[in-house]
Structure formats: structure tokens, C-alpha cells
Amino acid sequence: MRWLKFAALNVMRNRRRSLVAIFITALGTAALLLAGGFALYTYDALERVTVRESGHLVVGTRQHFELDEDVPLQHGLDDAAALQARLAADSAVRHVLPRVEFSGLVSNGEKSAGMMALGLDAAAELRAKGPFLNVVDGAMPDGDAGDAGDEADGAAWVLLGAELARSLKASPGGRLTLLATDTRGALRTLPVRVLGVVSTGVPELDRRQLYTDLRGAQRLLGSARVSTLQVFLGGMEEVASAQARLQARLPGLVVRSWEAQAGFYESVRALYHRIFGVMGLVIGVIVVVVVANAMASAVVERTREIGTLRALGTLPGQLLRALALEGLILGGGGALLGAVAAVTVSALLQVFPVQMPPPPGRSVGYPLQIDLDPLPVLNTVLLMALLATLASAWVARRTVRKPIVEALAHL
Amino acid sequence: MTAPLVMTLRGVRKSYRLGRHAVPALQGVDLDLRAGEMLALAGPSGSGKTTLLNLCGLIDVPDAGAILLRGEPVHRLDERYRTRLRRDALGFVFQQFNLVPVMTAAENVEYPLFLAGVAQAERRRRVAQALERVGLASHAGHRPDELSGGQRQRVAIARALVKRPALVIADEPTASLDSQTAEAVLELMRERSREEGVTFVFATHDERLSSRCDRVVRLRDGRVEGAPATPPTPPAPTAVAASARSAA
Numbered sequence: 069m070r071w072l073k074f075a076a077l078n079v080m081r082n083r084r085r086s087l088v089a090i091f092i093t094a095l096g097t098a099a100l101l102l103a104g105g106f107a108l109y110t111y112d113a114l115e116r117v118t119v120r121e122s123g124h125l126v127v128g129t130r131q132h133f134e135l136d137e138d139v140p141l142q143h144g145l146d147d148a149a150a151l152q153a154r155l156a157a158d159s160a161v162r163h164v165l166p167r168v169e170f171s172g173l174v175s176n177g178e179k180s181a182g183m184m185a186l187g188l189d190a191a192a193e194l195r196a197k198g199p200f201l202n203v204v205d206g207a208m209p210d211g212d213a214g215d216a217g218d219e220a221d222g223a224a225w226v227l228l229g230a231e232l233a234r235s236l237k238a239s240p241g242g243r244l245t246l247l248a249t250d251t252r253g254a255l256r257t258l259p260v261r262v263l264g265v266v267s268t269g270v271p272e273l274d275r276r277q278l279y280t281d282l283r284g285a286q287r288l289l290g291s292a293r294v295s296t297l298q299v300f301l302g303g304m305e306e307v308a309s310a311q312a313r314l315q316a317r318l319p320g321l322v323v324r325s326w327e328a329q330a331g332f333y334e335s336v337r338a339l340y341h342r343i344f345g346v347m348g349l350v351i352g353v354i355v356v357v358v359v360a361n362a363m364a365s366a367v368v369e370r371t372r373e374i375g376t377l378r379a380l381g382t383l384p385g386q387l388l389r390a391l392a393l394e395g396l397i398l399g400g401g402g403a404l405l406g407a408v409a410a411v412t413v414s415a416l417l418q419v420f421p422v423q424m425p426p427p428p429g430r431s432v433g434y435p436l437q438i439d440l441d442p443l444p445v446l447n448t449v450l451l452m453a454l455l456a457t458l459a460s461a462w463v464a465r466r467t468v469r470k471p472i473v474e475a476l477a478h479l
Numbered sequence: 480m481t482a483p484l485v486m487t488l489r490g491v492r493k494s495y496r497l498g499r500h501a502v503p504a505l506q507g508v509d510l511d512l513r514a515g516e517m518l519a520l521a522g523p524s525g526s527g528k529t530t531l532l533n534l535c536g537l538i539d540v541p542d543a544g545a546i547l548l549r550g551e552p553v554h555r556l557d558e559r560y561r562t563r564l565r566r567d568a569l570g571f572v573f574q575q576f577n578l579v580p581v582m583t584a585a586e587n588v589e590y591p592l593f594l595a596g597v598a599q600a601e602r603r604r605r606v607a608q609a610l611e612r613v614g615l616a617s618h619a620g621h622r623p624d625e626l627s628g629g630q631r632q633r634v635a636i637a638r639a640l641v642k643r644p645a646l647v648i649a650d651e652p653t654a655s656l657d658s659q660t661a662e663a664v665l666e667l668m669r670e671r672s673r674e675e676g677v678t679f680v681f682a683t684h685d686e687r688l689s690s691r692c693d694r695v696v697r698l699r700d701g702r703v704e705g706a707p708a709t710p711p712t713p714p715a716p717t718a719v720a721a722s723a724r725s726a727a
Contacts, residue, residue: 070593074581074582077581077582078581080581081580081581372577373577373579373580376571376573376577376579377579377590378538378562379536379538379565379571380565380566380571380590380591380594380638381562381563381565381566381567381569381591381594381595382562382566382594383559383562384558386594471539472538472539473533473538473539476538476573476577
């Protein structure tokens with residue numbers, strides 16, 4: 069305790085210099101924590117979006133994941149209903165959603181446009197996710213009315229991407245025709261009714277994206293198969309165990325985790341890791357330089373005092389520890405202040421939301437949020453304090469070991 | 480009856496390098512310091528006073544010769560042992576006082592006891608006693624910059640004496656003081672030497688200080704004036720340094 073008091077008193081000798089070192093360390097720590105917190109929030113948000121889109125697990129045939137199809141649903145899943153029931157029997161599984169992916173043309177009778185279509189079970193999607201698309205005009209399918217088999221005119225519902233709807237001058241209630249090759253390679257058509265217009269937030273996707281009823285899609289393609297089954301679990305922590313369990317039960321099929329499906333998520337994560345890694349390195353170097361500089365000045369100014377303390381019987385190691393403690397106070401104090409600032413900013417963003425502009429390639433912004441978990445915050449503070457302590461010991465080592473006679477003669 | 484030897488120097492030589500040249504500072508010095516005596520090292524600048532004082536204080540090592548502390552050879556000890564000997568057996572008083580500015584007078588005096596691992600209650604008792612003896616009991620909580628030059632040197636003396644050392648090394652202890660204060664400080668050291676049996680060795684230009692000492696050793700060109708050409712054989716080693724080694 070005595071050495072700590074001695075170190076604290078010495079830190080306060082040159083208040084301005086110490087405060088500058090503490091302030092810069094605090095600034096660096098806060099910047100690092102805020103950037104890291106933003107990255108964590110981004111990972112979390114992307115994770116949620118990706119899982120919501122693809123499910124925690126995706127079940128398909130090996131060929132579906134590895135080969136291109138010659139005709140639609142060539143590598144699809146047979147007897148999807150039975151498979152769905154087997155998957156749903158697992159205790160971790162909450163929902164199983166069938167998907168039919170296909171492409172073709174959509175026409176209003178005068179003009180045709182290319183489409184990327186997704187056939188889905190609207191009722192099951194609603195049960196699993198609630199409103200699962202951003203409908204900007206018209207309505208969401210309610211899961212019953214859109215069922216093609218129940219429609220008097222046999223028309224299935226479609227939701228069009230906003231740009232596609234604009235291109236076809238389509239609006240809710242309008243009629244369109246889908247054209248696609250079936251599983252035998254023959255061109256087939258399906259009359260559809262526009263139920264609504266959706267925005268995915270990605271203009272490029274809105275130009276081609278179309279959602280339709282699962283049964284309508286199967287009728288168009290002339291197959292009862294589905295492309296994949298998406299499996300939703302109770303939480304992320306169940307992914308690995310459920311994947312292993314389901315894979316063991318379905319040896320002829322492939323059970324993939326959401327991460328294996330999420331190329332975008334992995335790219336963003338890798339990019340952010342690099343950006344924030346470099347940023348962390350730069351901030352770490354700044355903290356070391358600032359604390360080392362402050363301590364170097366302090367040690368040189370106190371050379372004669374250090375000589376005196378050694379003459380009085382202080383061991384070099386004791387002095388080195390005392391000077392390292394000063395670095396710890398500067399670095400640790402600064403890092404703590406920085407952490408407090410970062411936590412405050414994070415809390416303020418909850419109270420006063422800030423909207424970020426849309427990222428490149430997207431049409432909607434997102435709220436700026438900072439996720440600060442206690443462990444990374446603690447680790448960052450400890451790392452900064454450790455760096456400052458080591459930097460202080462490093463710059464002090466020479467003076468502490470200087471011959472006492474020389475140190476006492478220092479002016 | 481002759482007082483026991485506290486420190487003995489035999490044939491001590493020391494030179495410093497100045498560029499490519501070795502400049503001799505001490506050229507075979509013999510010296511005996513006895514318990515309770517006040518000895519002044521006098522001589523012109525460059526005569527070797529400070530070098531000799533540094534060697535007596537174990538903050539420098541001789542190139543040749545022997546130094547014995549209470550009969551135990553200490554000139555070949557490594558820095559760790561010498562540090563422990565300085566901590567336990569030696570006190571220092573500097574011309575510029577060299578108090579630690581962030582510590583109060585009491586904390587400055589307490590520091591050597593803290594280093595020696597003395598228990599807190601005992602430290603408090605001895606610090607209060609030491610400050611009382613130098614007349615600064617009422618200034619215990621003052622920082623050095625709140626004290627006059629004479630008061631600072633009194634604190635330095637209290638710091639040197641609080642651990643009850645065998646030998647106090649004082650380099651020009653009155654040089655930064657006015658004559659009246661210097662007189663008072665000198666009297667204080669004389670009184671402490673007499674009452675506590677502590678040996679004081681001073682390096683000084685101050686004739687007033689020299690004249691008040693028990694003995695004056697004059698140095699010239701690194702030699703003791705009037706010293707014999709061949710140094711006598713060092714006495715046999717005894718106890719103190721051995722105990723420092725065991726403490727280390």
C-alpha cells in the first residue's frame with residue numbers, strides 16, 4: 069500500500085503531464101471500446117438477420133449444396149412433409165420451413181422481367197417469424213387466403229420486390245403470369261395475383277425478387293419436392309448440438325449451419341476484424357508511447373532522487389516496481405475513464421437513438437448501437453493498464469540501474 | 480579504552496576514465512573510523528574527498544584495496560549486498576538535503592525503516608522520536624517545500640539516524656545553509672553522535688565544521704597527507720557484513 073501511495077503522489081507531481089497521459093489513454097480506450105462495441109452489435113445484427121432469413125440449420129441434399137441443377141428441383145427433397153415431421157420431433161427444433169427456389173420470367177402480358185423466386189409456406193413463416201417481409205404496399209399473405217388451391221380462379225399470390233413491381237407497373241390486386249421450365253424442361257405458366265410489394269432494403273435484390281406460395285411454385289415446376297427445409301431452433305447455443313444430432317439422423321442428407329450459408333456475414337466479420345484489429349494495434353501503440361513519454365520525462369527529472377533512494381538502501385527492483393505502478397495508475401486510470409465514457413455513450417444511444425445512413429448497396433439505414441459486454445470491457449482495461457505498466461518499467465529500467473554516484477550527480 | 484573500529488580502508492585506489500585517460504582520484508588511502516567519532520575529510524576540490532566518501536558509503540567500489548565494515552570486508556560484495564548494508568548500517572546526509580518532495584517530513588524519516596521492514600507501530604514511534612530529537616516534532620506533516628533549508632537538513636539528519644546506523648556519511652552538510660543554521664545543524668549532529676554513539680564522516684570545505692570535529696583527515700591529490708608509504712595489513716573480518724548477507 070505504501071508503494072502505491074508513493075506512486076500516486078509521484079503521478080500528481082506534474083499534474084498537467086499526467087492528466088494529458090490519462091486523457092489520451094482514456095480517449096484511446098473509449099475509441100477502441102466503442103468501435104469494438106459497434107462491431108459486436110453489427111455481428112449480432114447480421115447474425116439475427118441471417119438466421120431469420122436462412123434458419124439456424126438448412127437441410128438439403130448433398131447435390132443441392134454442391135452441384136448446379138439442370139432442371140428446377142432436380143436436387144430437391146422428396147416427401148418434404150414426412151421429413152418436416154421427423155425434424156420437428158427433435159426437442160431443440162421450434163419450426164421447420166420448406167422453401168422452393170427457382171428462377172424464370174414474370175409477365176404483365178405486355179412486358180416480361182427476369183425473376184428470382186422463392187416459394188414459401190406463408191402460414192408456417194408467419195408462425196415462426198411473425199411478419200417476415202417488409203411490405204411497402206398491399207398486404208402480407210395470411211397463410212390461408214393465399215393458398216392457390218383455395219383460390220376460385222386458381223391464381224397463387226405473389227409479393228414483388230419494389231423495383232420489379234415498378235418495372236412491371238404492378239400493384240396489389242393486379243394479375244401477372246409466372247413462366248418457368250418444369251422438372252422435365254417444358255415451359256409452364258402460372259397465373260398469379262399481386263398481394264403486395266416488398267422492400268428487402270437492397271435495391272439490386274428488389275429488381276428481381278419475388279415471393280410466392282409454396283404450392284403454387286410446386287405446381288408451376290411440376291414437382292412436389294422442395295429445395296430445402298429451414299430449421300429454427302430455440303437459440304444459437306443449440307446450433308452445434310442440434311446440427312450433429314440431426315445429421316446423424318439424416319445420413320443421406322446434409323444439415324448445414326447458418327454460418328455455412330452466410331457468406332456475407334463471414335465477409336463482414338473478416339473485414340471488421342481486420343479494421344478493428346489494426347485500430348486496436350494503433351491505439352495500443354499510442355497508449356504505450358504516451359505513457360512511456362510521460363514516464364520517461366518523470367524518470368529523467370527524478371534521476372537524483374532515484375540515486376538518493378538507492379543510496380538509502382532501496383533495491384533497483386523495488387524502484388522499478390514503484391515506477392511501473394505509476395504507469396499502472398496512468399494507464400489503468402485512463403483506461404477506466406475510457407471504459408466509463410464508452411459505457412455512457414452506449415447508454416445514451418439507447419435513450420437518444422441515432423440513425424446511421426444506409427450502407428453501400430442498401431436503401432435503408434440502421435440504428436447506431438454499441439454492444440458492450442463486461443468481459444471485453446474488462447479485458448481492454450486490463451490490457452491498457454498492462455501496456456502502460458510495462459512501458460513505464462521499460463523506460464525506467466536504465467535510470468534505476470544507473471550507478472548511484474552518477475545518479476546523485478545528475479542535475 | 481579505544482572505541483571499536485566501524486570502518487577500515489586499506490590501500491584504497493580509485494580512478495575515473497576521462498575519454499581515453501584514467502584520472503586517479505584516490506591513490507592508496509588508509510583510514511580508520513571509530514565508533515562515535517566525528518571525522519572531517521578536508522582538502523581542495525579534486526583532492527578525492529567525495530570519492531572517498533562514496534566508497535565509505537558503499538555507493539561506489541574501489542579499483543584496488545580493501546574496505547571493512549565492522550571488520551567485515553565489503554569492497555567485493557555485489558550491489559545487492561551493498562544495498563542491504565546501506566539500508567541497515569549506513570545513513571546519508573546530502574548537501575542539497577535530497578528529501579523526497581512528495582513525502583512529508585515524517586514519511587521521509589520513516590522511509591528507511593519501511594525499507595528495513597520495521598513494523599508500522601514501531602516505525603511511528605521511532606519517527607516521532609527522531610523528529611523530536613531534531614526539534615521538528617511539530618513539522619511532521621510538512622512537505623520539504625514547506626520547510627526552511629535548516630529544517631530540511633534536520634529532517635535529513637533524522638532520516639539518517641532513525642535506523643540507528645553505525646556510520647553516517649555527510650557530503651558538505653552545511654554548504655547550503657547560512658552560518659547560523661549551519662552552526663545549529665552541526666551542533667545537532669555533534670549531539671546525536673555523542674548521545675547515540677554514531678560515527679559521522681564529513682566531506683567539507685567548511686573550516687567551522689572541520690574545527691568542531693574530533694579528527695580532520697586532509698587529502699591532497701588522492702592521498703592522505705602525512706600517510707605512511709605502505710598500508711598496514713587489514714584486520715581480520717568479523718560480524719556485521721556477514722549478518723547483512725544472511726539478511727539478504
